[in-house]
Amino acid sequence: MAALTDSDAEETAQKVALITGASSGIGKSAAKTLAREGVRVALAARRKDKLRQLEDHIESEGGTALVVETDVTDEDDVQETIEEIQDSFGRLDILVNSAGMMALNRVEEADMAEFQRMIDVNLNGLMQVTQAVLPLMQRQGSGHVVNISSLAGRKSFPGASGYSASKYGVNGFSEALREEFTGEDTEFIRVTDIEPGFVETDLSEGLPPEWMETLDPADVARSVRYAVSQPPHVDVNEILLRPTQMEL
Numbered sequence: 604m605a606a607l608t609d610s611d612a613e614e615t616a617q618k619v620a621l622i623t624g625a626s627s628g629i630g631k632s633a634a635k636t637l638a639r640e641g642v643r644v645a646l647a648a649r650r651k652d653k654l655r656q657l658e659d660h661i662e663s664e665g666g667t668a669l670v671v672e673t674d675v676t677d678e679d680d681v682q683e684t685i686e687e688i689q690d691s692f693g694r695l696d697i698l699v700n701s702a703g704m705m706a707l708n709r710v711e712e713a714d715m716a717e718f719q720r721m722i723d724v725n726l727n728g729l730m731q732v733t734q735a736v737l738p739l740m741q742r743q744g745s746g747h748v749v750n751i752s753s754l755a756g757r758k759s760f761p762g763a764s765g766y767s768a769s770k771y772g773v774n775g776f777s778e779a780l781r782e783e784f785t786g787e788d789t790e791f792i793r794v795t796d797i798e799p800g801f802v803e804t805d806l807s808e809g810l811p812p813e814w815m816e817t818l819d820p821a822d823v824a825r826s827v828r829y830a831v832s833q834p835p836h837v838d839v840n841e842i843l844l845r846p847t848q849m850e851l
């Protein structure tokens with residue numbers, strides 16, 4: 604990938620990003636990548652110890668990080684997180700919604716409580732965090748929402764019904780959000796869906812070996828960086844990336 608130009612880098616620098624699911628996998632990698640670009644990052648997830656380790660790492664590299672312990676399914680938690688970001692940084696430019704879980708099972712064998720929990724985290728949580736950041740972005744007149752959807756949000760496969768339902772939901776939500784903020788009289792908010800195939804993280808542990816051709820979290824983080832470093836008139840709406848050898 605071509606390096607960011609000086610002017611792109613200036614655009615990205617000094618921005619503030621909230622990254623959910625920052626304690627692991629794609630969210631963690633995205634946080635490191637953005638912090639290296641000079642973006643101040645608020646790290647959200649439930650496991651505070653993991654977030655603290657990431658904060659130390661980012662600060663050891665000269666970046667700025669803020670730990671915000673958050674369960675995305677808890678409305679009060681989410682609201683407190685936004686207030687902490689407002690108090691610490693006074694603005695919010697980028698939201699990366701990466702918090703998620705995956706339970707794969709055939710419908711007839713599925714534990715419905717697990718499927719519902721997946722919808723709660725992957726879809727309801729994402730919608731809740733997105734709604735909560737909008738007032739800040741609207742006040743600024745700009746913002747960028749990056750949703751980590753999935754290849755499973757573009758095509759489904761046996762065993763992925765509940766997970767796909769959550770990710771198709773994310774894609775539908777993203778498109779409506781984009782259209783709501785398009786037009787001359789509305790604020791300037793960009794929306795990007797990133798749709799990776801399998802990525803080697805805690806979430807994909809235990810998948811059948813024939814599915815284990817994987818991407819690295821850093822491959823997805825580069826997509827996030829690409830989307831958020833475009834000039835203001837470019838809105839990258841969708842990035843679908845598969846491991847080259849992946850057949851699904």
Ligand SMILES: NC(=O)c1ccc[n+]([C@@H]2O[C@H](COP(=O)([O-])OP(=O)(O)OC[C@H]3O[C@@H](n4cnc5c(N)ncnc54)[C@H](OP(=O)(O)O)[C@@H]3O)[C@@H](O)[C@H]2O)c1
Pocket residue numbers: 623624625626627628629630647648649650651653673674675676700701702703704705724725728751752753754798799800801802803804805806807
């Ligand atoms: N790995 C793949 O193959 C793949 C492919 C396509 C898309 N994705 C998507 O990428 C995103 C990140 O997944 P990953 O692969 O990086 O998995 P991961 O390493 O398991 O990370 C999942 C993250 O979500 C957080 N999380 C889960 N429930 C949460 C909740 N209720 N509130 C706040 N944070 C919560 C976890 O943090 P805590 O446990 O600390 O809360 C963790 O940081 C997910 O949306 C996933 O669907 C993954």
